[in-house]
Amino acid sequence: LLLLVRLGTPSIYAGGKLGIYGLRQVPDGDDAEDYSKAGWGGGIHFVAPLPQVHNVFAFVGGLEVTNLMNKTIVFYDPYFGDDVEQQTDQNIFRVFLGGQIGGHGNGFIRPHAGINLSMSIYNIRTDAVIKDDNNENEIRNELFEDTEVSVGSDITVGCDLNFSNGITLDGGVRYLKSFSVPQQLGGQSEKIHPQYFQVYLGVGVSFAMMSKW
Numbered sequence: 001l002l003l004l005v006r007l008g009t010p011s012i013y014a015g016g017k018l019g020i021y022g023l024r025q026v027p028d029g030d031d032a033e034d035y036s037k038a039g040w041g042g043g044i045h046f047v048a049p050l051p052q053v054h055n056v057f058a059f060v061g062g063l064e065v066t067n068l069m070n071k072t073i074v075f076y077d078p079y080f081g082d083d084v085e086q087q088t089d090q091n092i093f094r095v096f097l098g099g100q101i102g103g104h105g106n107g108f109i110r111p112h113a114g115i116n117l118s119m120s121i122y123n124i125r126t127d128a129v130i131k132d133d134n135n136e137n138e139i140r141n142e143l144f145e146d147t148e149v150s151v152g153s154d155i156t157v158g159c160d161l162n163f164s165n166g167i168t169l170d171g172g173v174r175y176l177k178s179f180s181v182p183q184q185l186g187g188q189s190e191k192i193h194p195q196y197f198q199v200y201l202g203v204g205v206s207f208a209m210m211s212k213w
Contacts, residue, residue, distance in 0.1 A: 016048040016058070016104075018210065019170055021202025025066045028175075032194035036090065041066030043094075047204070049104035058104050060114055061097040066198075068092055069124075077130075085129040086143070093121040094176075096154060111159045112172075118154060120178050123147045152178035160204065168204040173197065 026038045043064025049055050069090040077084045095118060102112025124146055130139040158172020177195040 015165070015206055015208045016046060017168055017204040017206045018044070018046050019168065019202050019204030020044050021170060021200045023064065023066065023198050023200040025068075025176075025196050025198045027068075028195045028197055032196055036068035036194065037071075039067040039069070043200075047100065047104070055104040056101060058100045058102075058112075059097075060100045060116065061095075063093075063095050065091060065093050068122075082130055085131065086126060087129055088124065088126045090122070090124040093123070095119050098154075100156070106162070106165055108162050109159065110162055112156075113158075114156045116154050116156065118152045118176075118178075120150045120152055120181075121147060122150065122181060148181060150178045150181045152176065154198075158200075166206055166209040168206070169202075170204055171199075171201045173199055 020042070021044075022040070022042045024038065024040060027033045027036050041064055043062050045060060045062030045064075047058050047060050049058040067090070069088060071088045073086040073088075074083050075086070076082075096116040097118075098114055098116030100112050100114035102114075103110035104112075124144070125142070126144045128141045128143050132138045154174045154176045156172055156174045158170065160171070161169040163169075174197070175195070176198055177193070179193060181194060
């Protein structure tokens with residue numbers, strides 16, 4: 001009876017939120033470490049609690065982009081008689097959707113844990129660049145570009161600080177894993193299964209506060 005009364009009490013419901021965050025992603029295991037490096041990124045996410053289950057469960061989702069590798073190799077090209085830079089840039093665009101268990105009510109400290117399914121778009125591009133004193137006159141030639149799509153999952157453990165059910169400070173750790181990504185993101189037959197640790201920190205705004213704007 002007490003549980004039913006509490007479930008029917010609207011005052012404990014703090015509502016969902018929309019947030020932005022920055023992240024640091026570190027490769028874990030040979031498959032990730034051989035083909036990527038630690039990088040920075042950012043994203044947006046939403047949290048939509050279900051009041052019917054006492055603010056314990058919420059749907060979550062988001063979109064983020066992370067740089068996996070930014071590498072420049074300089075070599076002398078006798079044909080041009082000048083130094084040439086081989087610039088490689090590798091990024092991952094990730095969309096995720098899942099569930100989260102934890103406090104989503106009016107409390108100040110709200111720990112949570114969750115699991116998500118994700119779709120990742122890996123992109124790698126390599127250019128040959130001849131620099132000029134005036135960057136507008138540089139010569140750039142695309143050597144290689146490839147985009148591959150993979151599915152994966154992540155496990156998240158985090159906490160947010162809830163300020164008056166309006167602004168939140170969010171932080172946490174994720175363990176990410178992708179399935180069956182082509183080696184070097186190219187056309188080779190060998191597959192890799194990269195996994196990463198991710199630390200994120202950001203701010204959120206409640207739906208209730210946004211509705212007042």
